[in-house]
Every structure is written in C-alpha cells, then in structure tokens.
Amino acid sequence: xxxxxxxxxxxxxxxxxxxxxxxxxxxxxxxxxxxxxxxxxxxxxxxxxxxxxxxxxxxxxxxxxxxxxxxxxxxxxxxxxxxxxxxxxxxxxxxxxxxxxxxxxxxxxxxxxxxxxxxxxxxxxxxxxxxxxxxxxxxxxxxxxxxxxxxxxxxxxxxxxxxxxxxxxxxxxxxxxxxxxxxxxxxxxxxxxxxxxxxxxxxxxxxxxxxxxxxxxxxxxxxxxxxxxxxxxxxxxxxxxxxxxxxxxxxxxxxxxxxxxxxxxxxxxxxxxxxxxxxxxxxxxxxxxxxxxxxxxxxxxxxxxxxxxxxxxx
Amino acid sequence: xxxxxxxxxxxxxxxxxxxxxxxxxxxxxxxxxxxxxxxxxxxxxxxxxxxxxxxxxxxxxxxxxxxxxxxxxxxxxxxxxxxxxxxxxxxxxxxxxxxxxxxxxxxxxxxxxxxxxxxxxxxxxxxxxxxxxxxxxxxxxxxxxxxxxxxxxxxxxxxxxxxxxxxxxxxxxxxxxxxxxxxxxxxxxxxxxxxxxxxxxxxxxxxxxxxxxxxxxxxxxxxxxxxxxxxxxxxxxxxxxxxxxxxxxxxxxxxxxxxxxxxxxxxxxxxxxxxxxxxxxxxxxxxxxxxxxx
Numbered sequence: 334x335x336x337x338x339x340x341x342x343x344x345x346x347x348x349x350x351x352x353x354x355x356x357x358x359x360x361x362x363x364x365x366x367x368x369x370x371x372x373x374x375x376x377x378x379x380x381x382x383x384x385x386x387x388x389x390x391x392x393x394x395x396x397x398x399x400x401x402x403x404x405x406x407x408x409x410x411x412x413x414x415x416x417x418x419x420x421x422x423x424x425x426x427x428x429x430x431x432x433x434x435x436x437x438x439x440x441x442x443x444x445x446x447x448x449x450x451x452x453x454x455x456x457x458x459x460x461x462x463x464x465x466x467x468x469x470x471x472x473x474x475x476x477x478x479x480x481x482x483x484x485x486x487x488x489x490x491x492x493x494x495x496x497x498x499x500x501x502x503x504x505x506x507x508x509x510x511x512x513x514x515x516x517x518x519x520x521x522x523x524x525x526x527x528x529x530x531x532x533x534x535x536x537x538x539x540x541x542x543x544x545x546x547x548x549x550x551x552x553x554x555x556x557x558x559x560x561x562x563x564x565x566x567x568x569x570x571x572x573x574x575x576x577x578x579x580x581x582x583x584x585x586x587x588x589x590x591x592x593x594x595x596x597x598x599x600x601x602x603x604x605x606x607x608x609x610x611x612x613x614x615x616x617x618x619x620x621x622x623x624x625x626x627x628x629x630x631x632x633x634x635x636x637x638x639x640x641x642x643x644x645x646x647x
Numbered sequence: 648x649x650x651x652x653x654x655x656x657x658x659x660x661x662x663x664x665x666x667x668x669x670x671x672x673x674x675x676x677x678x679x680x681x682x683x684x685x686x687x688x689x690x691x692x693x694x695x696x697x698x699x700x701x702x703x704x705x706x707x708x709x710x711x712x713x714x715x716x717x718x719x720x721x722x723x724x725x726x727x728x729x730x731x732x733x734x735x736x737x738x739x740x741x742x743x744x745x746x747x748x749x750x751x752x753x754x755x756x757x758x759x760x761x762x763x764x765x766x767x768x769x770x771x772x773x774x775x776x777x778x779x780x781x782x783x784x785x786x787x788x789x790x791x792x793x794x795x796x797x798x799x800x801x802x803x804x805x806x807x808x809x810x811x812x813x814x815x816x817x818x819x820x821x822x823x824x825x826x827x828x829x830x831x832x833x834x835x836x837x838x839x840x841x842x843x844x845x846x847x848x849x850x851x852x853x854x855x856x857x858x859x860x861x862x863x864x865x866x867x868x869x870x871x872x873x874x875x876x877x878x879x880x881x882x883x884x885x886x887x888x889x890x891x892x893x894x895x896x897x898x899x900x901x902x903x904x905x906x907x908x909x910x911x912x913x914x915x916x917x918x919x920x921x922x923x924x925x926x927x928x929x930x931x932x933x934x935x936x937x938x939x940x941x
Contacts, residue, residue, distance in 0.1 A: 348767050356773075360780055470661075470924075474916040476867045478874055479909035482890060486897050486905055497897070528940050577940055584771030588871045592894075602772075603875065606779030618776045625769040 338634065345630045350402070352622055357398045360615050370609045371414045388414070401615075410616040415608045420616040423601060428620070430500055430597035431590065433510070435582045437518035442525035443575060449526065450533020450571075454541065455560065465534065472527025477585050481520035481592040488516065498594040517593045521585055525578045532574050536567040569639040573632045580628030583621055662925025668918025676722040685713035687720040688882045696896075699903050706903040708892060714903060717884035718911045724873070724885040725915065728800050729865035733858050735804025740811025741847075741854060747812070748819035749842055759816065766809035770941065771868060774802045778877045795880055796869075803868055807861055810939065814853040822846045852930035857939065859923035863916045864941045870912050886912050 368384040369376065376384075385391045389400065404411060410420035453465040489497035495516055501509040540546070540563040549559045590599035598617055605613035675682065684704075691711035699706040705714040740762075747758035778798050786793045822828060828845050836844070872878040873887025881888055886908045893904035 344763075345767075348764050351764055352768055356776075359777055470917060470920055471913075474863065474920050475913045476870055476909065476916070478871055479890060479905075479912060482894065482897070482905045483909065486902065490898055525940075574940060580769065581941055584769050585871075587772065587775065588874060591875055602775065603779075606776070606877075614776055614780065618772055621769050621772040622767070626767045629767055 337637065341630055341633060345626050349623060349626050352626075353402065353619055354398055356615060356618055356622070357401065358394070360611050360618075361394075367414050367609075367611050405616075405619065411612040413610050413613050415610040415613075420612050423613060424598070424616055424620060427596065427598045427601045429502070430595060431583065431586050431599070433503070434514050434517050434521065434589070434595070434597070435579070435586050437514055438521035438525070438582060438586075439575075439579055441518060441522040442529055442578065445522070446526040446529025447533050447571070449530040451537060451564070453530065453534040454537035454567075457538070465530065469527045469531045472523050472530075475523065477520045477524055478588045478592050480523060481517065481589055484516045484520060485592070498592075500593075500595045500597070513593075513595075517586075517589050517595060520592070521582060521589050524585075525582065528578060529571065529575060533567070533571050536570050537563060540564070540567040569636050572639060573636045576628050576632035576635055579631075580625040583624055659925070661921045662928075665918045665921025665923075665925060668914060669922055672722055672915045672918060673726060675719050676726045679720045679723060683713075683716035683719045685716040687712065687716040687884045689713075696901055698901075705907045706901070708889070708904055709895065712884075714889075714907055717889060718886070718908060721884045721886045721889060721908065721911065722915070724796060724879045724883070725866045725869055725912070726862075728796055728803070728869035728878075729862040729919075731800040732803035732807055732865045732868075733861050735801060736807030736861065737811050737854060737858055739805065740808035740813075741815045741850070743808065744812040744815025744850070745819055745842055745846060748816050748823050749838070749846065751823075759812075762809045762812040762816075765806065766813075768806060770803065770806040771871065773806070774799060774868070774872055775875065775877055777802060778872065783877055783880055794883070796878065799869060799872055799878055803865055807865070810857055810861060811854060814857055815850045818850040818853060819846050822849045852926075856923060856927040856930060859919055859926055860939050863919035863923065864939065866912065866916055866919070868941075 367388075367390060368381040372380055372384060382391070389397060392400075401411065408421060410424065412418070413420055413423070416423075449465060449468070453461060485497045488494050495512055499513055501513045503510045541560075543563070543566070546559055546563055549562065586597070587599040587602065589595075590597045591603075598621075601613065602617045604610070605617065689712060691707070693711065694703070694707050695709055695711040697703055697707045697711075699714075703713050703715065705718065707713055708717070743758050743762060747755040747762075750758075778795070781798060783795045785795060786797050823846060828841060831841055831845055869878055870885070870887035870890070873885045874891045876888075876891065879885035879888055889908035890905060893901075893908065896904040
C-alpha cells in the first residue's frame with residue numbers, strides 16, 4: 334500500500350514538473366520580453382541587458398525554470414516585475430476568496446447531488462425517474478455563468494434578497510459572508526449536482542441489483558441496512574467523480590467571479606494578463622494546475638482505498 | 648444500415664428532440680445570412696434597447712443591433728468552436744490511442760503517459776492564460792488571416808484529446824489481442840489494413856458518444872472565454888460576448904438582453920447532451936453512468 338501511494342505521488346510530481354515546464358515556456362512565448370514591458374519602448378539595449386542580468390533572465394531557459402521551481406517549493410513565487418509586489422502575497426490575498434466559493438459550492442454539490450441520486454435510485458418510479466432525468470440534463474446544460482447572471486437579475490435586482498455582487502470576508506461576519514457567496518456558489522454547484530446525482534443514482538441502482546442484496550433480503554436484514562451496504566459498494570465511482578469535480582470547479586470559479594465582481598484569483602489572473610505580469614500569471618496558473626493534479630491524485634487513491642479489487646492493480 | 652434502422656426504432660423522444668435541436672442550430676449557423684432578419688453588426692441608435700416586438704422579435708441591444716440576428720450569427724462561432732475542437736481532439740486522441748494500443752511496449756507506455764500529462768491540465772484556466780499571453784489578435788498563416796477563435800479551437804481540441812485517446816485505447820487494446828486480428832496478420836494484412844480496417848471500426852461507437860457530449864462542453868467553454876473577453880472579438884456576435892454586454896443592462900429593465908443569448912446556449916447544449924445520451928443508450932446501454940465531467 335505504501336509503495337503504491339509513493340508511486341502515485343511521484344508520478345503526480347513528475348507530471349507537475351513537466352506541465353510546469355510547458356507553462357513556463359508558454360508564458361515566455363508571448364510578444365515582448367519582460368524587460369521591454371517593464372522598461373518601456375524607450376529603453377536602450379544596455380538597460381535591457383542590465384535588467385535581464387539583474388533578474389536572471391539571461392540565463393539558459395532550463396536553468397531559469399529550475400531556479401523558479403526551487404523557489405516555488407520554498408513558497409517563494411518571485412516578485413512581480415510590473416508591480417514590485419510579492420507574487421505569493423498577492424495570491425495569498427486572493428486565494429481564500431476563491432477557495433471559500435469553491436468549498437461552499439462543493440459542499441452544496443455533494444449534499445444535494447448525493448441526496449437526489451440516492452432518492453432516485455431508491456424510488457425508481459416512472460415519474461420520479463423522468464423528473465430526475467430532466468433535471469440532470471438541464472443541470473448539465475445551463476452554463477454556470479449565465480445562471481449567475483439570471484440570479485443577479487431576478488434574485489438580487491428584482492427581489493432584493495441578496496447583494497448582486499462583491500465579496501465580504503468571513504471576518505465581516507458569517508451572515509454577510511454567506512450572503513455574498515451564496516449565489517456564486519449555487520451557480521457553480523448546479524452542474525456538479527447534476528453530474529453527481531446521475532452517477533450516484535446509476536451506481537446505487539447497479540449495486541442494488543447485486544446478488545448479495547438478494548441474499549441479504551432473503552436473510553431478513555432490515556431495509557436501511559441493505560441500502561447502507563449497497564451504498565458502500567456504490568460509493569467508489571461517486572467519490573472518484575467528486576474529487577475530479579473539485580479540481581474542475583476552480584476553473585469555472587474564475588468565470589463565476591467575473592460575473593459577481595468578486596476580487597478572487599480571477600481578477601488577479603486577468604490583471605496579470607492585461608499588465609503582462611509574467612510571474613503572477615505563472616504563479617496563479619501553476620497553483621490551479623497543482624490543485625487539479627492533486628484532485629486527480631486524490632480521485633485515484635480514494636478509488637483504490639475504497640475498492641479492494643483495485644488495490645492490487647498498481 | 649441495420650444499426651440505423653435500430654436507431655430509428657428504439658431511440659425515445661428525448662433523443663429525437665436532441666437531434667432536432669442540433670440540426671436546427673446547425674442549419675441556422677450555415678444559413679445565417681439567409682434567415683437573419685437584420686445585419687448583426689449594423690448599429691442603429693434610434694432603435695436602441697427596443698423591447699421584443701413585431702419589428703425586432705427578440706429586441707435590440709445598447710447599440711440598436713437586432714438580438715435575434717446576433718443570436719443566429721452567434722451560432723456560427725459556438726458551433727464552429729465546439730465541433731472544430733472535437734474534430735481536432737478526436738484526430739489527435741484517436742491516433743494516439745490506436746498507436747499506443749497497437750504498438751504496445753515502450754511506445755504504449757510513453758504515449759499513454761503523455762496522455763495522462765495532458766489530462767492533468769486544467770483546461771479552462773490554461774485556455775484563458777494562453778490566449779491572454781498570446782493576445783486576442785488574429786492569427787496570420789502566410790496570406791491567410793484567421794480570427795482569434797482559432798487559438799481557442801486548437802487549445803480546447805488539444806485538451807479534449809485525452810478523452811478520445813483513453814476510450815480508443817481501452818477498446819483497441821482488447822481488439823488488438825483478439826484471434827481474428829492475429830488471423831488477419833497471418834493472412835498478410837499490413838499494419839495499416841489492420842488498424843484502419845479492423846481496430847478503428849470497433850472503436851467508433853464510444854468515440855461518437857464522447858464526441859457528441861464534448862461538443863456540448865466545447866460550446867460552454869467558448870461562451871465562457873468570450874464572456875471574459877478573450878474569445879470572439881467584438882463587433883462579431885457571439886453568445887458569450889452578448890452576455891458580457893448584457894451585464895450593463897442588469898439593473899435596468901432590459902430583461903431580454905441577458906435572457907435570450909443564455910437560452911440559445913442552454914438549448915443548444917441540451918440538444919447535444921440529449922443526442923449524446925441517446926447515442927450512448929443505443930451503442931453502450933450498460934455504461935449509463937460513465938460521465939464526462941468538465
């Protein structure tokens with residue numbers, strides 16, 4: 334088991350190393366060198382050479398990458414050439430905002446998605462099944478950012494139930510915090526509610542058809558106990574999907590933050606793009622990639638831990 | 648042909664609804680100049696922000712442009728990006744999957760590890776960042792000038808490719824080891840004949856299912872990237888940029904500006920999802936749960 338864990342972990346680190354390399358190359362593929370961007374069009378070539386030497390930009394590409402990566406491992410993402418601010422600090426300011434939206438949305442998706450999925454599997458009536466199926470297709474098809482816009486229009490502007498945008502941190506009080514993140518989190522969660530509900534329903538229905546369920550019934554076990562056993566067997570694909578969803582949610586959170594005008598990583602990323610702030614851009618995208626890779630790794634490991642049949646298949 | 652006849656008989660009404668939506672949207676995209684009542688970029692200040700009515704069925708926007716015409720033309724960008732990305736992803740992914748399964752050994756290992764690597768890239772974040780770095784200007788190849796969407800199609804296509812590589816690989820690996828394939832080999836069939844004649848046809852049904860469902864995801868991604876201003880560039884109409892413009896109308900009375908472009912996206916995506924589900928039920932009814940997530 335330990336060897337398996339270590340192997341998967343190393344593979345993920347390797348992936349991150351190479352994907353980071355691609356990212357590093359791409360951020361340098363844009364028009365204009367950082368020196369030119371910072372010093373302006375009037376800078377002489379002497380000044381540019383001096384700037385590049387001072388910032389290590391004249392070093393070979395791979396060396397620059399390794400130096401940057403070692404700094405990243407120490408938690409130092411560099412200092413922005415453009416704003417002079419610490420990139421790690423800038424990210425640390427914005428990350429809690431994005432994180433709180435994603436975590437809230439993830440919690441909603443888990444509770445509601447699993448709830449709908451389990452009731453759909455246990456009540457396989459025609460009407461309920463059709464309603465669930467329709468709901469799932471709608472949930473999968475309505476773009477989260479449009480849902481956000483519609484919520485702002487009707488819940489915030491017409492009904493005045495919630496503020497139409499902005500962000501209040503937890504330190505401003507729980508109610509204020511929840512009021513600002515409720516609509517973003519709901520918009521973000523709807524797609525994942527549909528995904529998780531569909532998987533839970535299908536997986537649990539499949540488990541309930543198993544021979545051991547029939548045996549348990551014949552033995553006279555209580556219904557809730559049988560469902561609990563079946564649920565345990567139905568869980569691995571659901572947990573796997575949930576972990577993957579968690580990774581994907583961060584990407585869509587970027588768009589949602591734009592809709593609700595929330596000062597999270599989305600604003601930092603778009604600022605980095607418009608100011609051509611390489612290091613900030615690199616830091617943010619690397620952070621998202623790391624989260625995504627970890628979510629993938631988690632999905633993989635959870636599957637193996639929950640499903641004994643997969644434990645040996647390393 | 649028997650497969651097609653079976654499709655006609657067994658598909659339930661949701662599949663037909665999906666197919667109809669997809670065909671109508673494709674028709675609208677292709678025939679946009681013929682069916683759009685107005686020029687989608689023609690500005691007309693005296694008609695600005697008029698409500699849906701007889702003259703403008705879905706109303707006009709802040710610049711007096713006809714919303715219906717813009718939605719019809721917007722279908723072009725959405726479908727072109729969605730379908731184009733899936734074609735690129737399928738070409739790359741299917742080739743990689745076939746190669747890995749047929750070559751075996753080290754080639755298999757290396758190809759599938761690269762596929763794993765590409766699959767661990769968060770698509771949306773990278774698409775936004777890369778287009779941001781490269782800029783939103785047109786792409787010039789020789790004398791050919793292509794719009795900014797080309798970057799999105801290519802990026803999304805590359806990042807879709809692992810899905811195709813994995814489904815192709817899973818089926819192809821099984822086929823490659825089958826006795827009748829060995830028999831074909833002993834008959835003297837070339838590698839190409841075996842891969843294209845025996846292995847690929849067996850992989851087609853899961854590939855078609857994934858392709859249909861991925862077009863739906865591609866359309867939402869295009870709209871989202873255009874929404875943040877990195878996709879289709881104004882004044883060209885796109886559903887995402889229309890929604891971005893509509894944000895200015897959120898606090899005034901013009902409800903039609905945020906509602907109709909979003910409905911266009913949702914209906915189109917519903918169409919592809921219903922069609923994809925129906926095709927999957929037909930080809931692969933056991934795997935109801937295998938879900939694509941993005």
